[in-house]
Amino acid sequence: MFKLLTTGFWEAIARLILRNKIFILIAIIAATVFFGLQWKHMRFTYTEANMLPDEHEVNLTYKDFLKVFGEEGNLxxxxxxxxxxxxxxxxxxxxxxxxxxxxxxxxxxxxxxxxxxxxxxxxxxxxxxxxxxxxxxxxxxxxxxxxxxxxxxxxxxxxxxxxxxxxxxxxxxxxxxxxxxxxxARKDFIINVLEExxxxxxxxxxxxxxxxxxxYIRTLNSQNIVDEIPIFIGAALFVTSLIFFLFFRSFRATFISLIVVCVGVMWTFGILGLLGYEITVLTALIPPLIIVIGIPNCIFLINKYQHEVKSHGNKVKSLQRVITKIGNATLMTNVTTASGFATFILTESKLLKEFGIVASLSILAIFILCLLIIPIIYTFLPYPKQRHLEHLNKRWIGGFVDWMERMVKHKKITIYVTALILIIVSMIGMNQIRISGSLIEDMPKNKQFFKDIRFFxxxxxxxxxxxxxxxxxxxxxxxxxxxxxxxxxxxxxxxxxxxxxxxxxxxxxxxxxxxxxxxxxxxxxxxxxxxxxxxxxxxxxxxxxxxxxxxxxxxxxxxxxxxxxxxxxxxxxxxxxxxxxxxxxxxxxxxxxxxxxxxxxxxxxFQKGTKYLVRNLVISLTLAIFLISLFMAYLFRSFRMIIVSLIPNLLPLLVTAGIMGFIGVPIKPSTILVFSIAFGISVDDTIHFLAKYRQELQANHWKIRKSVYAALRETGVSMFYTSIVLFFGFSVFTISSFGGTVALGALVSITLLFAMLSNLLLLPSLLLSLERSIANKEVLRKPTIDIIPEEDDSEMDSENEL
Known part of the structure; x- marks a missing residue:
């Protein structure tokens, strides 16, 4: 029944979108104008990031001091x-x-x-x-x-x-x-009077x-945050759109994706203004994050559309299947990504709460925009030209998939030994991680005001x-x-x-x-x-x-x-x-x-706030793992499948923690975010793979090996595409002058790269090795939610009704 409801639901959504495209476009434009009007309410932070709850003992002591002697940071x-x-x-x-x-x-x-x-x-x-x-x-x-x-x-x-x-x-x-x-007024005096x-x-x-x-430090530091926002957005747009174009070789598809993510960024700024939140070193990262996360959504949807058009040439059926088959899977992956960010809402830190709220809302918003804008725009466009479909037959992608299949078929022991070595080495590195409570460690080392700090x-x-x-x-x-x-x-x-x-x-x-x-x-x-x-x-x-x-x-x-x-x-x-x-x-x-x-x-x-955040890191990451485990249990109704799906996603986190220990990157407010963000994003590949695996099991009469290899070949290309976009997209943050932002970008990029390899090599290997214990037909035959609906030839009434 759930399956029928789910399939019917997405078919209804497809009809609603494609038959009301003009009205939906007008609604999107109106919503964008509304969010644009909220920009005037955005505020830039004029204080240090206070990571402690307002009622924390350290904050109360500080407030008591201020009541007696007044503001102490005015020199x-x-x-x-x-x-x-x-x-x-x-x-x-x-x-x-x-x-x-x-x-x-x-x-x-x-x-x-x-x-x-x-x-x-x-x-x-x-x-x-x-x-x-x-x-x-x-x-x-x-x-x-x-x-x-x-x-x-x-x-x-x-x-x-x-x-x-x-x-x-x-x-x-x-x-x-x-x-x-x-x-x-402090900023105006320092910038316009003091410096001149x-x-x-x-x-x-x-x-x-x-x-x-x-x-002075706070003013120039805040100004650097503001100055870097357009740089991040521009760099994220350039890098992700360039990679997108290199994959698809289509200016049309690239331009459509840019429209979607630009509208998403406008909505993100609007959400910040609507909620009255300050732009801090964390919330400043969200607009480029939305670009980096939104482009993979576009890849999945456009790639599916082009596959369908090449397969049967019917544009209406293709757009219907984009929504019914990819819409559900994209919703699930965006929900898990948003869950990784949303766990910060449950902390008592105002800084992290605001970051979690805006990020999770923005991720859900970019999903809605992708699902609405891409199919609607393609209804107005002609069929893709043959050169736009050539990327579907690229030999080097086929070679990459063949290599993965050979590794899974013949090198499972090598994969397991490598994973075990990585775990042991990473745990040694983890023991060397230090905690940093420095107020200035993340500040731009090349700026004059940082050099002046060292002088004094x-x-x-x-x-x-x-x-x-x-x-x-x-x-x-x-x-x-x-x-x-x-x-x-x-x-x-x-x-x-x-x-x-x-x-x-x-x-x-x-x-x-x-x-x-x-x-x-x-x-x-x-x-x-x-x-x-x-x-x-x-x-x-x-x-x-x-x-x-x-x-x-x-x-x-x-x-x-x-x-x-x-x-x-x-x-x-x-x-x-x-x-x-x-x-x-x-x-x-x-x-x-x-x-x-x-x-x-x-x-x-600040030092106490950092210690507090480290404790919250453990809580937020545990919550992320728990929530996504519940989600996997709801999808597949199998405890063994939960364990199998978590292992390939926890391994990259261990590797990243080990790298931090070995190269001396401390746990601090910026790097604390790495683990929950990376886990929420990397688990998307697992969901895609397992959903396709379940579908192949049904199509291949529960033949485990054949189903694993088929799922690997089917999902490998999309996972590779999206992982490359995410890797280079997060790498954009390494151009920052803030040490913490550089570390965040580099560490998330590395984690996601390991996560891709882990999901493409370790996950299939585990499924093959544990085939007897997890191939429960009753569990996998009737999932609670049918992420990727089975193939059918149903079409919509006619193209004229769109």
Whole structure:
């Protein structure tokens, strides 16, 4: 009954499509216009990818920190390492550049060498006052020498913040207003103001200005994502259409396929706009993915049409059979592919959920477009010319199929031994895979902003903020000398850690206050004793300048203190070790009943997010395997067939994991996607092969060997065509400047190539070796869904009715 319903259903679909072609075309055009109008709602991301659920403990800790101290990723730094900077002309120009940013609404504060203030003791007023190092502008070389002597030797408070006293590297700090850090205003300021001013300055002075800081990195990184979208789409269209043309030798068929996938891309952008999702490094991959996945659909449909036309010359019957015979199989394969992407929806990561939703909807949409547009367009076109059908008789394809058949017939042991060796070697490689929680590892290595990140890591030990918040559980608890001493002990460990920069906190300010009390003598840059504390703090309380400086390190109630350090780009293992060392020190120094100390910051959130995604990888891949297993069980109603169908598809995943371990590609947000995507796509070949195998079993009276070879010859060509398109289509991503995107493209391409060979060699071999145990006629004779309907000569009423 299911079989009759299924066959009848697809025959009804064929009649509906071909008899209502004008109406359907109008509906497609209307839908495309509708989706086109949704493009205006597309948004580009202005924040880092947060892979953790909103309610995750790490996110909640970070949000608590932001509530107390506000946005922490609002610092942009400019740096120069050049001895010629220390001339009157150059240093004045550098100070003027910093001064020029202060007039912009987007800027909260600018700190440069000219803004640095000495703390000076006023004995009469019993307070500290500030005195600028540079009162107006530099007028002589002697002033510069005095400035260098004071800054680099006498005032450690500023060392490693606005200058490196050892290398003489100078920095300027620009703090963007916190309310625009995650908006388009940040991008406009950086692209249209900051970069233009720096370019003009470099031209005028010939100095090389390095720029970094999280707002700057995020802006240029996002801009690179946006810039690469049209490149990916263009490259995917060119590569897939070229391969398509080389296979079919038909401009007409190639043009039709391009129309279909271009409409699919328009719908994908429309879905993004309709759902209000941001374009991130992941969702930016979906439009070219749709091209790569859509072209194989076109190959199956057009190849079937040309086979049918060559067989009997009846265009109406050919188009009917394209829909009834290939429509169902294409639906099944697209559903399994969409399932591979849809498993990400079940994770708690917003980033992956949005990617899974848009990708799975877009895959189903491209299937509908292929099924509707291709048969309808061919109803208006003349019969294919003889040269368009020549590819059906290509000898080299026949040679490839003959080679596969010989291997399956005579080299089964070789196939099994090769598969076993691959499994063993791959498992060894898997043990070497590392996890990467780096914020910048995937960024374009050839871009100047990435080189600048490395520059600031070398000069100032990093630009990725790591924040430690100390809750004293009582108002004004921070300024207690006991608390300051505990913070100082923690800072000593931070200073001893080479991967972390010199910490900035209230302790530094208190030390600076003691130095000022002793008339600027640098040997007194230390915490005051209990006897000194009361009168030094009384000076500090009378000083408005100290209050202004204090607000960056202590909240308004005096209950919370902030320790800021910056971290180098290090691996997850090192980061976890550093975090563990810091936590051990915190547990030892800060009694739990009196203090609550938390670590947070962009670097830590990203690292935890990567670990979280790795766990979700296992969940999503397991779900993909489970869902597709259920699907195979529903199709073939045989547990043995599920096992047989999974083995050729799991082997390529093991090989890919092994390759990642051997060549040092880490598990990270981009490469996590490889396995679910590749599994969802590769299982399509298995479905095609097993569906044809079942059909051949019925036609050949359950003769296993004859049916396996017939299925291999029938499906081998289409599987080869589509696998080549997918291989080169995903290879397009290797032109990206993002390391993660390159790895994604290369790894999926390799996996799909192995999957093709596995399905064409290992799967038939398993069927032959296990023929007695799986050749259950009752199981395979009556499938739940008839994927490829049996041949019949039924035709539609007449071509005139179309």
């Amino acid at each position: 942009i730094v400019l740096g120069v390492k050049d001895s010629t900077l220390f001339t009157v002309k150059q240093l004045n120009a550098w100070n003027r550049l910093a001064e020029s940013f202060k007039s912009y609404d987007e800027v909260e504060t600018v700190l440069s060498i000219k803004d640095l203030q000495k703390l000076v003791k006023n004995t009469k007023k019993e307070q500290f006052e500030t005195e600028p190092f540079i009162k107006d502008s530099i007028s002589s070389l002697a002033e510069i020498n005095t400035l260098q002597n004071e800054l680099f030797k006498k005032y450690p408070f500023y060392d490693n913040f606005l200058f490196n006293s050892e290398t003489k590297t100078i920095r300027t700090a620009i703090y963007i207003k916190k309310d625009i850090v995650n908006t388009s 001013k720096i370019e003009d300055f470099e031209t005028a002075t010939t100095l090389d200005v390095r720029v970094s800081g999280m707002p 890591e070398e000069e100032f030990n990093g630009i990725m903020p790591l924040e430690i918040m100390v809750d004293t559980k009582r108002k004004k608890g921070v300024m207690k000398l006991a608390t300051l001493k505990r913070i100082n002990q923690l800072e000593e460990l931070i200073e001893e850690t080479p991967e972390l920069s010199k910490p900035i906190s209230v302790v530094s300010l208190v030390k600076y206050s003691k130095q000022a009390y002793y008339n600027g003598n640098p040997k007194y840059y230390q915490l005051p004793t209990s006897q000194e504390n009361s009168f030094i703090l009384s000076y500090a309380k009378n000083s408005s300048s100290n209050v202004d400086m204090l607000k960056n390190f202590v909240d308004s109630t005096g209950q919370y203190a902030r320790i800021t350090t910056f971290m180098k780009d290090i691996g997850t293992d090192k980061m976890e070790r550093i975090q563990e060392n810091l936590q051990n020190k915190i547990d030892k120094v800060f009694p739990e009943e009196r203090y609550e100390v938390t670590m947070t910051g962009k670097a830590l959130v």
